[in-house]
Amino acid sequence: FHFWLPRAWVVPSLISTYLHAATMVKAGIFLLGRMLPLFGGAALWTAVLVPIGLATFLLGAYQALTETDLKAILARSTVSTLGLFTAIYGLATPEQDALGIFAHATYKGALFLIAGIVEHATHTRDIRQLGGLRRRMPVTFSVAVVAAASMAGVYPMLGFHAKEAFYDGLLQAPSLAGSNLQAAVIALSVAANALIFAAAVRFVAGIFLGKPSEHAGHAHEASPVLWGPPALLAGLALFMGLLAPTTEHIVNAFSSHPGAKLHVSLAPMAGPVLLSALTTALGILFYWGRSGLDALRQWRPAWLSTEWFWDGAMAGVVAGATAFSSRWQSGSLRWYLSGTLMFTVGLSGLALWHGGLSLRGVVVRFEEMQWYGVALCAMLTASAVMVVRSRTRIGAALALTANGFLTALLFVVYRSPDILLTQILIESVSTIFILLVLYFMPPFRADGFSPMRKAFNVAVSLAVGLCIFTFIMLSTSPTLREAHNLGADYLTRSLADAGGANAVNVIIVDFRAIDTNAEITVLMVVGLVVYGLLRSRRKSS
Template identity: 35%
Template sequence: MYTIAIAIFIPFIAAALIPLIYKKIPSVNIGWFVLFIPLTLFIMLARYIPAVAAGETYIQTIKWIPSAGIDFTTYLDGLSMIFGLLITGVGTLVILYSIHYLSERESLGHFYVYLLMFMGSMLGVIFSDNLMVLYVFWELTSISSFLLIAFWYHRKQSRYGAQKSLLITVSGGVAMLAGFLMLYVMTGSFSIREILGLIGRYTDEPLFLAAMILVLLGAFTKSAQFPFHIWLPDAMEAPTPVSAYLHSATMVKAGIYLVARFTPIFGGEATWFYVVSCVGIFTLFWGSFNAVRQTDLKALLAYSTISQLGLIMSLFGLGSAALNSGYSEDSVIYTQATFAALFHLVNHSTFKGALFMVVGIIDHNVGTRDIRRLGGLMALMPVTFTIALIGSFSMAGLPPFNGFLSKEMFFESVLNVRNLELFQIGTWTTLFPVIAWVASILTFVYSMIIVFQTFFGEHQPDRLDRKAHEAPVGLLIAPSILAVLVVAIFFFPNLIGNYLIRPAMSAVYPMFPNADELTPHIKAWHGPNMALYMTIGVVVIGALLYIFLRFWRSVYTIVPMRWSLDALYNGTLSRMESVSTSFTNFYMTGFLRDYLVYIFLFFLSGVGGILLLTGGYSFDLTDDGPVTISEFIIVIVMMVAAGAILFAKSRLTAILLNGVLGYSIAIFFIVFRAPDLALTQIIVETVTTALFLLCFYFLPEWKKEKSTTQSKVVNGIVAILVGTAVTVIALAVQGDKMFESVSLYFENAYELAGGKNIVNTILGDFRAFDTMLEVVVLFIAGIGVYTLIKLKAGKEENDFED
């Protein structure tokens, strides 16, 4: 019944079991066990393809926190199906590749735990209907990707890249959370499906625009859109299987998924159209422009990923224009941009995944990814060359590869936007095809760099760390499968179009009645048209730019690196660290009395200030009970003991005076007829006094710190003010009861919890969860003490043996 929910949790369960399996069978590569997890999930999801293609959706709900409107609701439709198949399908190939790529000397147990955590988190993101559940999984992707990027933590750059990705993506996630809460405030629901039906009433609300921008911040940071793209190149310090999985097929597509899922909610608005399409198209250009300058193959692929993500994002922005005017023939034209986005989403995962694996093979076999040291590898690595050729030419948009089909649809979409009469867009529409065309030329250039500068030219064995040779079969299987898919999709694109993209289009445009009209028939030849002429121009001008690359590459030196976004990020982080260090050094003086002064001053300014502003310091003593002589005596004893502690000359005297305070409180409990509390207080006071005496017996002689007159005056004033504030608060609380006393509820403890002792029922029933956590804390502390004792005992034994 809960198939999709089970699919989400299977990777987490497997991740929990891996350490046990890895410990029991250390001689077997744990990757072979992990491989069955995504493969099983892929087959499980593939069984739903015919039903989802026929228009079925599957909703499953598990009650979680119903009082807060948070349920674990999973939702399988065409859109989540595409992403689910990519996550599990590419995940299967990546794990197969990693089995042969990673050495058994690596910490494989940790690696596969992190990878499965990430896989489960991504499945949770795409299948969650509840915004809060989606957010939980969203941040889990950031945490697990942080662990994967920092897998080689002994490398400084790996730690830097992991920190950078975490800071940027988590910051965007927090912004997205604020947007989700705004949607809840407006609609009263956390369900995406319910919000979709209600949001039309709230488009004029001030929170609507704010929620839209905050949600987009989360999407842009995760999908490496400008100017948040700077984390992705540094994340390439991760092992190649991680790069192939996280940064081409899954993690960076989470933001794409978010934009696609929220297009029906925000898509009819001009702000959504402008922000998504403009940020996307500029990211496309900026990524391709910077990719050409890279000399590291992995860095080149990182910027190419940024560029391709910008292409997909811009298409979703252009496609959102169809929601502004409702269902019509004109609006259906604009939906083709969304179709192209979904199609290129699939294509990009195939050719980019293959290219990352190829780069991993090159690095694995020759010991470098530096293009300046490579060349002439075609004859030595013919299979790797073939895969690289297929992936690069597909990325460049050449036939007969799937990238050509989606790139042609991209050109047609940016050309169609020129006829758009919505949002008062005017002549700005001309910029879209121009920027798209220039970016595609640059894409062609860096695609040729991958092929020709790596595999053609002169072989330089003396500049390589290892002798070049073809990769073993195990490393070639996964990229070969992806390369075959690149070609197969070109010849049979409508299988993808009809069974995967068409139901996804229905999810993006649920208000449009006929999904068939939204799904064009994909074909390679459309006759001579503007899109074809643009492609010819890309090939001709791109080839010329590649041939004369050395003459114009100096353009990248015009703007100094200190003006880059990376320099801005590093400078900002450095300044924040400097300011925080200075501030910390200011208040972390090393003296306990200073810390107490800070705490008490904050208490006075916060609580005392509120009392003064609200007039809550008034109190009435007329209804108070009489104070007996015995109570006066106890209070006087406590005052004398407290004052005497300040002038005690030894620790022993101070401890005994402190015990007088504790036992006096116990006497108060007896006077007020609370024997159980009195007994508890006596036991606690006796134990703590004995422990104090035992501990202080072994400490050196107590030498009081000499204080200046100024510090004594400050401490005295603060002490008097705090004592006065606490007294006023106690009197004000007793004299002005704004609400009915909570004790009235607990007085009915026998009927509610079956216990005659109110204190016991509060601890065991009403506060059961809190009490359980306290026990857990004590248990953990006990384990820590036991561990330290064992470690010390073990060290002493080793020292004795030595």
């Protein structure tokens, strides 16, 4: 999904584009590097990131060479660089990421600002309408040459060291060592870097070399306020490349790899320098043969692009959403609630099936049942039936309140005073609140449901009830508990596992932290509701 980035960068101001190009887009890539310790050992990590990264690296470099807008050229090359970093993390060689990020930030930031200077002077960004600005803008030309040299990976620029580190990583990567894919990965990387080299040469030559164009007639050198910032960045690219030992310490300190020991030296190694020489030769060939590459891009059919597939996919999503909403979004709250409940029941059933859990593994001991527990359950059942069968809203609300207070009594049976207090507060406040709301509601009307609809409602109710019953039975079954005596387990683990001598505090803030947080939230909501009711009463009086 690379195509949105160049379009986004062509529109805004140059400083906005500079910030995105030099910093923001690489934040996500750097985050990918921080994920390497978690997912680097997975088989899919290399199998997914390396092909995607190399394909983006090569395709972005090719598009950078064939673009005509100055900002689009730089945007495509940034897409290519992001693919390079993705491949680096896929190969599990993150030591070089900080070096690559520093190199890209310096030369790309400088080139974006230079593109703005050129547009300010000539009122165009079309490279086909530029040329011959070397004599009219000598300082800008010099800065552009230095920055483009780092982009092309010319010795001794910082971009050269980043390219050498990448080639050395390809030659030494443990995931490629002894693999038949090593030669293919190196060949694709050399070709992509050669295209980037050609794009950098084209950027400088297309703007500053050749015969002056019509737009060059009124061009003039920019003020130091304009060419100073890109000159600073280009100077950093040059001096960080020359001061290789210092750069080595900096990039190792900022690398996403905690034990990075990347070697940066002005004396290049034999293997990477041979690949760099091959890159330069291919880059020159690509530059001289760029007309053929342009023709190849013009010949490409519309369907042979990710943009075509993306637009088609988005059109399909919109069409599907429209068809779904017109068929199922009927405005019926009852239907929405039924659909949500059935989806929840289906998902819960899938989880139970996948975990191999069922009521057959639950041990039920009727001899442990107490008569008051059975009586409470009977009253709970009767109150639930009253809620369903009530013909007035007030009657249904009172029956629902009775059901809530009876549920609170169950916590007395199971000796849970904290939950009992929370339940009583909820029921007291919610009852008042519901009665106030029902005062403004119209009376019940006869539903007039068909027998099929009534059967559907009953099926939904039974499915939800059975699902909740199953989860309650499973969660309270001694055979499925980790600890048979939860109290003794808490006391045993309080000091050893949680490091707390006060078992009560450890239970509240550690073992049952989520439950405690939920109870605090409920109490806060209840307090806010009570405050709102009292305040509204005060205002009305």
